[in-house]
Amino acid sequence: MPEPVVEDKRISLKEVTKKIPNGAHIAWGGFGYQRPPEAFAMELIRQKKRGLRIYTCGSEHDLDILVGAEVCLEFEVAFFAIEALGLAPNLRRRTKEGKVRFEDYSNLSMALRFLGGALNVPFMPIRHLLGSDMLTKARLRKDKAKVIDCPFTGKPIALLPSVQADFGVICAQRVDPEGNTQIFGIKGEDNEIARCAKTTIVFAEEIISNEEIRRNPDLTMIPGLYVDYVVEVPFGSWPMQVYGYYDYDLPHLQMYVQQCRTEEGWQEYLEDWILGVGSHEGLLKKIGEKRLKALRADKVRGY
Amino acid sequence: MPEPVVEDKRISLKEVTKKIPNGAHIAWGGFGYQRPPEAFAMELIRQKKRGLRIYTCGSEHDLDILVGAEVCLEFEVAFFAIEALGLAPNLRRRTKEGKVRFEDYSNLSMALRFLGGALNVPFMPIRHLLGSDMLTKARLRKDKAKVIDCPFTGKPIALLPSVQADFGVICAQRVDPEGNTQIFGIKGEDNEIARCAKTTIVFAEEIISNEEIRRNPDLTMIPGLYVDYVVEVPFGSWPMQVYGYYDYDLPHLQMYVQQCRTEEGWQEYLEDWILGVGSHEGLLKKIGEKRLKALRADKVRGY
């Protein structure tokens, strides 16, 4: 009789990034300052990927470095800035250069598009967007949204095309080798993203055992059935935050927003913090033990 | 400066049941043997409610006693039987008498109808039901479902009318006085039901403090914002089960299925276990401390 095999989906950040072809469409997890795939964004830059299209509600520093390095210039997205600190500097510049193309949606629209993709239905209805230019002004899609008369109420309702991207990428606190994923704190739209993609990648701060997962099935936000690759990346969302693990690096973000207002400043940042360090490990070394320790979360407060 | 008031939504089983008018439409929580609102069903019978319509995926003993007592004879539902034990005996008899009217859906259909109600959109799309008589044969609704050609794919897709019932009723493990609700183990369609109703009632095995809730916001499945009434009812799902609290009472269920095959048997059951005991407290007394103790869950296994 054959023995059950525990499927091991672990892979390194470098290797998993190699699996992303140029031109891939990626549903991008994280929300605002919370759990964005920063280490992955940086590795995409190091590997000089081109022509990506990203689908997300809102992201910030992670997307802005991808725009700066011209890895991704097409977005179906709701929000793009560095919250509380200002507009995203590379985005601002690349937009003026006419290089970036947006398909604009609202946050709920994008989350519902992922939900529709997860359910494998072609669209989701929404009461919003009606009356907005988002409904009518399109750049990337012929079928950005459709308005129909609801067959039940007779009133107009918007239908949004579901998203089933080539890749879904999220950062989580804990995952086991089979991909069973625990997310603590807010989930943003990550549960939907992990379920709507053709290939799903989970980056986690910590790998835990399958036994640990099965001890508390209520905590599994994403069953391993949806997950293709598992990547352990401590501080994988730096300079942003992961609830329960570390806080955002505010001085670094302030420096970023300031310095990258010019192309020269950005090129310097790119060299100093992404290319020059060579790898995520190199980056952590550059940040330094002391700084990382200072960012670590108080376990009670979670930040 | 005014002080914050902790809103106390607690009320007794008797009083909350008085708030259900005859003819009310109720979205009914619990799934299979798990967390059905049994104590509430029994109190509806004691208070001689009439003309209810129930919306649910599947329920079993709880619905069958409502049919027996002719409290509810209209259902929009996917499944109605006593799983593993056979057909629901009262249902079988009342159907032959021509008294029960069904609008048949599938489990996913009903869950999506609740999700649509929670999202406050008029319908939800589904790939299922196509080709089935459920799509075309209707009894209670003119608008049971609509099939449209999808404006994105051109292929047929079914649209299901959302449910926003007068009442949503669920049983949970723990709730605070403001209605913040923790559910452990499977959730069935309860998260959606609690969010789609005009008035939501949570029955819980245990009331815990608001501080306890706020200690772990990840465990809150239903924020109190959706909840209107909170009712503490230990063993509120007996003779069915509540994960982590108690197991089902299999001998009782087997007796029920056997005895209620005849109207006389049912009338006897009704008198012995529902009317005669006068109240939920009376019922627990009749079941007896010893039996209840035997049903209590092992805290590790949860049953």
Add this chain to the structure above:
Amino acid sequence: MTEYTSTEMMAVCGSRAVRDGERVFAGTGLPVLGALLAKVTHAPNAVIIYEGGNVDCQNTDLALSVADSRLCYKAAASIGLIETLGFLMMGGRVDLGFLGAAQIDEYGNINTSYIGEFESPTVRLPGSGGGNDIASSAGRIVLMFTHAARKFVKKLDYLTSPGHLQGPGSREKLGLIGGGPSLVVTDKCQMDFDEKTKRIRLKSVHPGVTVEWVKENVMFNLIIPDKVPTTPEPTAQELEKLRSLDPQGIYLGKGQR
């Protein structure tokens, strides 16, 4: 040869339909016994999902309900119905679904709702439950029920869950993503479906059952190949493991061996 009951034969046939590594949707009763047996014999990596919300279950005690607390024990996740029937099933992520039936027709279409006229039914059956959802979207379907002529009808009293509908291409036309029924297991025989016509076909008869008997106990024109093999009997190992899965005989029956 160990003795066995026809119920045990059914469970073993169900078990053999499960391939290793598959994602299996099983309701309670014989299907789940079959899936569990597969897991402890030839398909240790089968993943069992129950529609109530439990995913990748490793329960040690037999469940009475698809929402049974027993299914939470060591599950990989314990979520809800939109997870299992929506994201997983309608999402096209389930390989195999087991279903029962009160009636099927020659295309494997399924009735689990009403016997008699829709307007005044004689019997109200359990209804679809998740059946329609599973039949619409699972990679393939295995049907299991005890054999009786009245269950194999030319025309269903009610079509609850789609089999191959009106034959080749009709599922595709409606955009149903699942492959439809591939196997019918009764206590007398196994049937599969002719690839070209999608009509039901005798596959094997259980030991002691004649092709003639099956023919007489099906109320439509069953395709019968020239050679109909006998279903291989349960092995001693299969029987031993099966009985240990249901020591109280909840689904296998007590002492009827």
Add this chain to the structure above:
Amino acid sequence: MTEYTSTEMMAVCGSRAVRDGERVFAGTGLPVLGALLAKVTHAPNAVIIYEGGNVDCQNTDLALSVADSRLCYKAAASIGLIETLGFLMMGGRVDLGFLGAAQIDEYGNINTSYIGEFESPTVRLPGSGGGNDIASSAGRIVLMFTHAARKFVKKLDYLTSPGHLQGPGSREKLGLIGGGPSLVVTDKCQMDFDEKTKRIRLKSVHPGVTVEWVKENVMFNLIIPDKVPTTPEPTAQELEKLRSLDPQGIYLGKGQR
């Protein structure tokens, strides 16, 4: 009278717009300061929701992001975006939403997406985020931004989020359930909306600001009532509490008082 900055004046005006017991959707920045100030002054039972997924927050430290870990602290629930913008907001369960704007028109329609032509924009702004969702479904909307003539335009470069659209009845025609904008707070004045025409109207000018100044710094025909009161100044208590909410001056600015 305590001295105060125009930023503090804005936060206090925002605070005063919150009624006790209301469910408030606040983005980061001045709106959240206003909502938090309301909670520690006249509206202790206001419930604050952030779109990332935190519900009924009681955080003690100021958040930079609507998904900030600080917002999980003692929250009643920590779920996701479909919870907050879907079930709560589109579900019609939110009383008040705060929004910012780069441009508004005389019906309170909002641009937060582009400056310049859509085909070749000069500036890409943050976009809708949850703004369109909030503007479509919140019971009422309070807009907050610093005053500049270029922000009050006859025609928006891009309509991101619906105000009163083309005037009376136009929201209802599209089935938008929210009441639309009810108040605009700038560092110079407050504006509300004429009930009949749904057009924007001067409500009060902050101390030291003239009606004439406002008129000149709005690029459309502002409705100006015969009597325009002066906005009541922040009280000492309001200022004290406000400053204690942002001790580092993250939103209020440092030392500019």
